[in-house]
Amino acid sequence: MTMINDLVGEFNLITRDIFGSGFIPLHRPVFLGNERQYLVDCIDSNFVSSVGAKVTEMEQRVAAFTGAKFAVATVNGTAALHIALQVAGVARGDEVISQALTFVATCNAVSYSGGIPVFIDVDKDTMGLSPTALKQFLESHAEMRTTGAWNKGTGRRIAACVPMHTFGMPCRIAEIAEICAEWSIPLVEDTAESLGSFVAGKHTGTFGQSATFSFNGNKIVTAGGGGMIITNSEEVARLAKHLTTTAKVPHPYEFVHDSIGYNYRMPNLNAALGCAQMEMLDAILSVKADLALQWESFFENRKVKFVKPIADCKVNHWLNAIVLDNAAERDEFLKKTNEQDIMTRPIWCLMNRLEMFKDCQTDCLENSQWLQDRVVNIPSSVPDGALKKV
Numbered sequence: 001m002t003m004i005n006d007l008v009g010e011f012n013l014i015t016r017d018i019f020g021s022g023f024i025p026l027h028r029p030v031f032l033g034n035e036r037q038y039l040v041d042c043i044d045s046n047f048v049s050s051v052g053a054k055v056t057e058m059e060q061r062v063a064a065f066t067g068a069k070f071a072v073a074t075v076n077g078t079a080a081l082h083i084a085l086q087v088a089g090v091a092r093g094d095e096v097i098s099q100a101l102t103f104v105a106t107c108n109a110v111s112y113s114g115g116i117p118v119f120i121d122v123d124k125d126t127m128g129l130s131p132t133a134l135k136q137f138l139e140s141h142a143e144m145r146t147t148g149a150w151n152k153g154t155g156r157r158i159a160a161c162v163p164m165h166t167f168g169m170p171c172r173i174a175e176i177a178e179i180c181a182e183w184s185i186p187l188v189e190d191t192a193e194s195l196g197s198f199v200a201g202k203h204t205g206t207f208g209q210s211a212t213f214s215f216n217g218n219k220i221v222t223a224g225g226g227g228m229i230i231t232n233s234e235e236v237a238r239l240a241k242h243l244t245t246t247a248k249v250p251h252p253y254e255f256v257h258d259s260i261g262y263n264y265r266m267p268n269l270n271a272a273l274g275c276a277q278m279e280m281l282d283a284i285l286s287v288k289a290d291l292a293l294q295w296e297s298f299f300e301n302r303k304v305k306f307v308k309p310i311a312d313c314k315v316n317h318w319l320n321a322i323v324l325d326n327a328a329e330r331d332e333f334l335k336k337t338n339e340q341d342i343m344t345r346p347i348w349c350l351m352n353r354l355e356m357f358k359d360c361q362t363d364c365l366e367n368s369q370w371l372q373d374r375v376v377n378i379p380s381s382v383p384d385g386a387l388k389k390v
């Protein structure tokens with residue numbers, strides 16, 4: 001373990017050099033724009049709840065930034081994914097293909113819509129759903145019927161596919177989109193971590209029917225809490241808006257609701273914070289790109305693998321990650337760095353290991369397991385002083 005000891009010593013020095021003293025979190029928000037002003041304006045306007053100009057503005061900002069035609073604001077990213085899946089047609093007893101290596105919210109949203117996750121392996125380099133594994137799974141387990149793709153083994157319909165762009169690194173989304181189209185499986189991208197990440201000039205989340213962002217406090221920009229569904233389909237956007245706003249039939253004063261809807265609209269207060277953060281997004285992305293370069297050269301000089309995007313991607317560098325040689329080294333690195341008040345974190349426990357998803361169908365998950373044993377996230381916040389107050 002001397003190698004890890006040496007590495008931790010140098011890691012401690014560079015972390016203190018970049019982030020200063022005291023406890024160093026993995027990712028903290030920065031409020032150097034119009035956050036305070038917009039919050040005060042919002043309170044003064046009396047529109048603090050789920051109706052207000054900032055909610056609409058937030059939708060327009062996200063649509064403009066991502067190039068999607070429509071955006072529907074929600075109360076958080078999990079709610080956004082729940083509704084996106086419901087709009088995609090996921091109903092009780094349907095299967096939804098996703099990855100075992102993801103944050104639990106992806107699978108919780110599948111469950112809220114009555115779906116049952118099926119866990120397919122990820123690619124080692126992207127840490128996101130593998131098109132090769134997806135194709136293999138469908139070819140050996142699925143059949144096409146007039147109603148879409150069905151799982152021959154379980155007798156269930158495969159109603160959607162939800163890849164996730166891990167830590168902002170795009171997965172091979174164009175290939176996944178092609179396979180989904182071939183099998184008539186609606187593609188819903190979980191882009192909670194990839195705002196600011198593009199593939200071949202196209203923003204992640206614009207490759208399928210819809211995609212969902214999160215504006216939680218730990219994401220690249222925050223609304224305190226919030227989410228967003230983006231889509232190029234007017235019908236998907238209309239239905240998503242309807243379901244997230246109690247499914248109320250538009251009328252000046254009467255209360256008629258035409259289905260079971262949800263109170264999932266983003267409050268104007270959160271949108272006010274979110275709009276100010278969206279104004280800062282480009283500046284934040286630029287600082288994070290510099291930080292990632294710094295980490296990259298530090299680790300590559302020490303023969304430690306630093307996770308980089310695949311070709312033709314522009315990434316947001318939301319959370320930087322390294323790949324250590326084995327689980328023992330990972331554990332040693334995590335223990336020693338956290339003891340020194342520098343937050344580092346392993347990747348998530350695979351979803352099929354969690355009690356509620358332990359009976360879900362999986363493929364071999366070889367790469368997922370390999371990554372789970374080795375990946376560590378390192379501090380990725382905008383350093384103090386790196387961004388100027390506007």
Ligand SMILES: *Cc1c(COP(=O)(O)O)cnc(C)c1O
Binds near residue numbers: 192213
């Ligand atoms: C953060 C996150 C979500 C959920 O977002 P919330 O706004 O916290 O509900 C969903 N999926 C992934 C991959 C995430 O990282």
